[in-house]
Amino acid sequence: MIIHPNISALTALLAEKSRAAILAALMDGKFHTASELAYMASIKPQTASFHLAKLEENNIIICEKHGRFRYFRLANDEVANTLEIIMSLSPLPEVRSLNQSSQLKKLEHARTCYDHLAGRVSVNLTNTMQQAGYIERNNKEFIVTAAGELFFKDFGIDLVGLSKKRRSFSHACLDWSERTHHLGGALGNGLFEKYIELGWIETKANSREIVITSQGKSGFKDLFGLEMQI
Amino acid sequence: MIIHPNISALTALLAEKSRAAILAALMDGKFHTASELAYMASIKPQTASFHLAKLEENNIIICEKHGRFRYFRLANDEVANTLEIIMSLSPLPEVRSLNQSSQLKKLEHARTCYDHLAGRVSVNLTNTMQQAGYIERNNKEFIVTAAGELFFKDFGIDLVGLSKKRRSFSHACLDWSERTHHLGGALGNGLFEKYIELGWIETKANSREIVITSQGKSGFKDLFGLEMQI
DNA sequence: TACATAATACGATATTCATCTAAGTATGGA
């Protein structure tokens, strides 16, 4: 028997359609109740409960109890990154309806990746920040340059505060639809929350989809000279 | 139901222990017979045949028939890269014996990754070539610099010939033990074969393990100033 | 031809495990 990393340990958890659906739903980074996840995965609550217990045991998700509700979320951004990588290696879903096709297009355009922005828009923004010399790519991380420090400060991002968080600061996160990297980590999250605060983007309930508002379009254009194609 | 890439399609193939063992064995990049693979995965030939058929159907492996033997190999280096990425995301194997422990240490030191070198040695060599300014990292590729062109030519590597091959030229391949990148692709393969030709490294039958010979140790030292710790 | 080896095909078995029904626990509100 050849010694090798225990591939099955990870893949067995993801190989099951219902669990995959639950995890895909949780990739929006939000908390969801067990019933919500059951509905999203098209299974009965008992079955969802069974899968959620298994995922929790394996430290893939965590649970917070409030009253009679149990709120589930991905355990951390490392799990989210892993899932995003596996997605980037997997075939695109079979599209069976016009509705699914348009949903897929929207996700490819802009979506959440756990707690930051992903999709074409995110990759464009990341590239633009690189070209402007605000960040530099170094292996799996982006590094904020001196110019970048000024830029992010001007934009109202507290780099010092973010860097104190117990997580990757500016992870180069793999984008499954664009098959390249976008800015993740604490900095990616900081920007994401700033965009929300400014009303430039909006999340939708029970979906990873992100909508760029009209303020967002002009905002991104002013900030980066970036034209949003929708 | 949330639209997302079909994770299960890929992971279901890897979730089964016997198939995982077969694929791990094939990561040495060599052809293996069905019986060999059955033995390596500790299953009967019929069972191996069943799994091999399934893997072939899904274009994970290819088969060449010679006489009464069937030789199986990974389909291409894209499959190998995918497997290596999944391995880098998976937990290290549980080590149950001194023998396994020493085998793991050897693999972490130097092993084949499909058709090129992986492990600590490979990562060190890659870093050294980067520091010497022979190659530069650009996203998922390494780029050969002008200085690098001279260097590789001196070392007897035919860059023009390699670049004509219908595959990635110098892929930045993920190393599961070192959790960083080493040089893969056609250039990685070219160097690997040159090391073999020079007698610097030796492969072992039915193992991914690579042995650095004494010529290799002095060779790598002369070429890169790199001291091999064994 | 006869026999040994490599591999696959087929059928039976066993195991794993996702799913559901039914029942039970916990919580909040009337």
Add this chain to the structure above:
DNA sequence: TCCATACTTAGATGAATATCGTATTATGTA
């Protein structure tokens, strides 16, 4: 106190599939 809701647990069921014994095909060798 009673009921509705959210969720889990337990047990039964069924489907998928990995495995192996047996048989068959293909090839090489004596």
